[in-house]
Amino acid sequence: MQGKLLKNINDPSDLRKLSVEQLKDLAQELRDFIITIVATKEGHLGASLGVIELTIALHYVFNTPDDLLVWDVGHQAYPHKILTGRKDNFHTNRQLDGISGFPKRSESVYDTFGVGHSSTSISAMLGMAIASQLNGEEYKQHIAVIGDASIASGMAFEGLNHAGVTDTNMLIVLNDNAIGIDPSVGALKNYLTKAKIGQKPKSDNIIEALNFKYYGPIDGHDLPTLLKTLNQLKSVSGPKLLHIITTKGKGLKQAEENQVTYHAPGKFDATTGDLVQQSATELPPKFQDVFGLTLVELAQSNPKIVGITPAMPTGSSLKYMMEAFPDRAIDVGIAEQHAVTLAAGMATQGLIPFCAIYSTFLQRAYDQVIHDVALQNLPVIFCIDRAGLVGQDGATHHGVFDITYLICIPNLMICAPKDEIELRNLLYTASLGLDQPIAIRYPRGRGHILEWKKPFNTIPLGKGQLLRKGQSIAVLSTGTIAHNVNEAINAIAKPISHYHFGFIKPLDEQLLATILNEYHTIITVEDGAIKGGFGSSIIAYANQKQKAAEIITLGIPDQFMHHGSIKELQELAGISTNQIINILSKIK
Structure with missing residues (x-):
């Protein structure tokens, strides 16, 4: 060689x-x-x-x-x-x-x-x-x-x-x-x-x-x-x-x-240069494509919708809107700070800006999120791609900090859909007009639903969801890590409840109060930093209400995760299906 x-x-x-x-x-x-x-x-x-x-x-x-x-x-x-x-x-x-x-x-x-x-x-x-x-x-x-x-x-x-x-x-x-x-x-x-x-x-x-x-x-x-x-x-x-x-x-x-x-072509033939063809089997969509294609649908009926990305039209799939509505989809180059404040300026004039940006790159525009968007309570829609572990790109690219660095910002809603359909409906709901900014986080890679292009439904803001009813033990997850939780619960013979908190902020406090009263053990699971994240907000609420349930938090540990496949890194972080099974099996 x-x-x-x-x-x-x-x-x-x-x-x-x-x-x-x-x-x-x-x-x-x-x-x-x-x-x-x-x-x-x-x-x-x-x-x-x-x-x-x-x-x-x-x-x-x-x-x-x-x-x-x-x-x-x-x-x-x-x-x-x-x-x-x-x-x-x-x-x-x-x-x-x-x-x-x-x-x-x-x-x-x-x-x-x-x-x-x-x-x-x-x-x-x-x-x-x-x-x-x-x-x-x-x-x-x-x-x-x-x-x-x-x-x-x-x-x-x-x-x-x-x-x-x-x-x-x-x-x-x-x-x-x-x-x-x-x-x-x-x-x-x-x-x-x-x-x-x-x-x-x-x-x-x-x-x-x-x-x-x-x-x-x-x-x-x-x-x-x-x-x-x-x-x-x-x-x-x-x-x-x-x-x-x-x-x-x-x-x-x-x-x-x-x-x-x-x-970054994936596998290809080293002699001919031709890409290795994927299996003809139909695959679920990439979350970025659910965003990009849904945005085109929404823009067709709403001329106030605009899309913005800092140099990632292909990676974020804003390319679809750039092709359909070139005047309303903007690549600003490697300029994350500019992208966010540009969106804020548009929002002051009644446009509905969708700012598509990787979680790891939104870090570079933190002041603009606080000062130019949230402080003025402008309804910018942040579409945070590559949230969670991203795999082989490693520590510089994992989107594991966004929950923690956004949750402390007043006025800003934070949500994490569990699947492609929920992402689609969150985008629709946001497009109808909000009176505050919202951040919608979703992962790199594909989902699990083939038939995802369903008719739009409005999602109630700030509401959680019971996915499975059990006894004594409740798992609270946010985002697509719900899939790992579902697999884990299916694999063990225990009647365990599973709640999905699609809204990390505001929390559904009414539902959470019910959960804290009903279960002696609560496990939170997130694909973000465990320090100051979703689980921490659950503990903070329980302490505020003086509830004595045992709360176990699972998420990315307080260290930089390096490179490997997403499955390998989830295993190391303790949020893989197998690791969740191990935790659930030990609880009496």
Whole structure:
């Protein structure tokens, strides 16, 4: 599997022994190696194929790890990982107990900064560069690699704005391929698109206006030119930016032609590049598609409905509304803070904004949720995708904190449907008009119901639901973890009650009071952080009412969960079907 050159590369010092001509061969071997493994093990493909020559050149020219290199976002870090001592266990990438899919400081000295969210590289690298100055280590080089989608984020511009007035020895490599996960958007993207290799974008260069020395654009797949340029920049003082133009998916025809699909394509044929076809058996829908398709239905009869997403139209399935109503569905780019306040502005004018955003990315707009939406009690509808454990992307992407960080915000309703039909009806209910904001959280992946496109029904706000009546023991769940609870109760011979709290806030206090009076043992189950989450709110209410029932809370423990399949991680967290069975079996 490993080519004759790659098999001898265990760290960048081995790489630097090769000639420039050998580096070209190594690039092909590295490309083949990544394609072969990702074809069966899955992962982020296109971004890594696009930076193979750049990765080789950076480690060849700079004295890593003494010279510091930060990748932004990290999707493109596979070549970096392979060249820095992780080649032999690269096949464990993103698997339980294997290496991470993103740079991770605890994994390698070459991973100078952990990344998973975009647009952090410039700020982090500037911090390192200033530290080098204060530590008397001016000899160190500081390199941040950032994409054209990531550099458009507000945080990246904050870093640029600061770096431009320093004299730090800092190089930003702008990897311009006109696509993040979906195609890049916005005025900066249009500006960069005008750049041609060997020709600046404009005479009034925006980078130079920020006091950076600008170089490029150059061909990011031309190794000799990359090497020559990087060597020259080593001796240039002050902040500088090298603009390279690359092709995402370079070297695999299908990945170049279908860059959105081949960002993370799943299993494919390493020889032909063709995707492995799924079983012809009809599958339940993905929750993101229930959201996206339902929103189109609602928008057809309500012209006030608009959709917003920060750079995830495909991942959130807002793409369906973008196709049906392009004027009413907006991709704002990697700009979560802007997305939330944009929605707030729309709500002041009577529109009904659905802000579709991953749980892990909503964290980045927390102030805007509080200050711009909730404080003004504006009826923004937050559609929180990827809530709960997300699997192989790991700690940077798990959506396990949203219940805890939202539950303390006044005016904000929080709900978690148990299945696709309930999600559909919550979206419908919210679309009818609310007098406060609402957050609807739902997981990554597929549900369990094939016939989910039922006629709409209004859901009573703030009401819980009895799913199964038993005796003495009651399980209270919120969200789709109800499926695991149902399986567990079915598997044991005990008459156990199961209540679904689709509304985490406000709680159905009338129902909860009844439950606390009737059962001696109550178990709460959630796919969110156990500290300060749904279970904590049940305990708080019981304490307030001086109810003495034993309450056991199950959820994500007070630690960062790393990568693995969702089933594996649920088992570790104690919320899998088997773990719930174990808990229920021990209660008398």
